[in-house]
Amino acid sequence: MTRVHDVVILGATGFTGKLAAQYMARAYPPSSATPVRWAIAGRSADKLRDVLGTLGTAVDIVVCDLSDNDALERLVKSTSVVACYAGTPFIDKALPVVELCARHGTHYVDITGELPMHRASYDRYHDACKASGALVLHGCGFDSVPSDIGAFLAAGAMRERHDCGCSLIKMYYGKSSGGFSGGTLATIIALINADASMPGGKEVKQRGAYALDPVDGHGGPDTGSFGSPIVGYDRVGKTWVAPFVMAPTNAPVVRKSNAQLDYAYGRNMRYAEVMALPSLFAAVAVAVGLAAVGFAIVVPPIRALLFYARLLPRPGEGPSKQQQDEGFFASTAVAVGERGKEQLVTKAHVNSGNAGDPGYKATALMSMECALCLALQRDKCRAEGGVVTTAVGLGSVLVDRLNAAGMDVGVDK
Incomplete structure (x- = not known):
């Protein structure tokens, strides 16, 4: 060939x-x-x-x-x-x-x-x-390189430095700047409106937090889509946090990596993603904003009105070249040692550098x-x-x- x-x-x-x-x-x-x-x-x-x-x-x-x-x-x-x-x-x-x-x-x-x-x-x-x-x-x-590679590096450092697995890996997404396109929005809407016949849809729902695990995966302790949905002060990351909108997509990928690597990160590892924010006020504001945007997209009449007012992008539309060039993101993965070794912590970072806006x-x-x-x-x-x-x-x-x-x-x- x-x-x-x-x-x-x-x-x-x-x-x-x-x-x-x-x-x-x-x-x-x-x-x-x-x-x-x-x-x-x-x-x-x-x-x-x-x-x-x-x-x-x-x-x-x-x-x-x-x-x-x-x-x-x-x-x-x-x-x-x-x-x-x-x-x-x-x-x-x-x-x-x-x-x-x-x-x-x-x-x-x-x-x-x-x-x-x-x-x-x-x-x-x-x-x-x-x-x-x-x-x-x-x-x-x-979706989902920073999460997947950040967890891979933090867990690898835990093994290399301390010869143990992780009880928890938590991803903190910090300051970022970017936009989203009409294609991304159209995909979200299509998935919201999809019926039960969509390939893979029923299986994802049945498997929950471990939606992407291999057929021989044993699952683990995580439940729910976000892993850590609470707005408040996070003692592991030492920061205020709010839910991260991409966690339901990224978290199952990281859990799949752990399973496909024969649980090298930890056989009972928990994984979560959050937004790291400077204050409780900022965390609450982000959470309320995410809920409002989600509601507007899900409800067809509101969504149609936002399209009509050109407040939502259509397929083929997206952030300007200036937004792309000036955009950035920062993320940190924090790994905590397995049971009995929780005092051990390793960290890894995945930052945009000069790559531009995240999406x-x-x-x-x-x-x-x-x-x-x-x-x-x-x-x-x-x-x-x-x-x-x-x-x-x-x-x-x-x-x-x-x-x-x-x-x-x-x-x-």
Whole structure:
């Protein structure tokens, strides 16, 4: 099988797909010390040419409609890695791509935080990926790289420094700046309105906090979606906290990593995510604001009014270039030693550095660096194929690439 490309960006005409292509053109031009054979793909040749015109470099264009299985199969067989941005939502577009990647030993990354997509992908194609050697990684952007890699580093430091597991890993998301796109909003609405027939949906609901655990996972002590929903003062992090809106997506990913790593973080580890805030007033304000936004999105008449007033973005709309460039995020993972050793604490950080806003520019960087781990350093990644997490599949290889790309990721002293 001839692989003419290292990476193909599928869905390159979408909001985040364009950013991924622009990142590649900027970070890995033909003159780069690390040459990469990459291409952009989508269903419209005209739109792909428009994207190409913004890149300042020549790359291949692959016209491929996801409903055309033959064309999709040719694309999958032509590349080492498919980086998929064809979502809104992913569940009804990306599963056929995963199926073909699993069959042909092509690696796959995407940026979806859709838990039913993660679950269905694992249940349907994990064994096929093991047979072909393909690594399939979902959630390779702000959902859920900082959480997954932060926990991986903090737990690893606990083992290395103290030779013990963790009773708790808690992720604290601090100051950040960014926006959200119409595509993300459309995905949220689609999932809210989805019926019970959605692939993976019933299984996610049944498994609760351990929605993504492998079939042989034993679960653990966590309950609920947020892990730590209380507004108040957090003694572990020594900060005021409020619920973090992405915790229901990120937490099951971290728990899956622990299970797939044979519970290296701790067999009875609890995991939680919160927003770190400077005062009780700020924590209450954030919690009330999140509740209000959630209510407005869930109730159709209010949502329609906000769209009409252009207070919510439509598909294809998102944060401005200035917001993307000036955006940032900071996060800290705190690990507490296992029972009897709770006085032991290790910390790790995942900060944006110069990557930009979390949901879009930094997500484009993180996801493409995940793809490049597989395209250029496959021998240093997980040897066995499968539907796994970034921590399990890439681990320290991704840490090194993120730092080299301008982010700030590591274990605290």
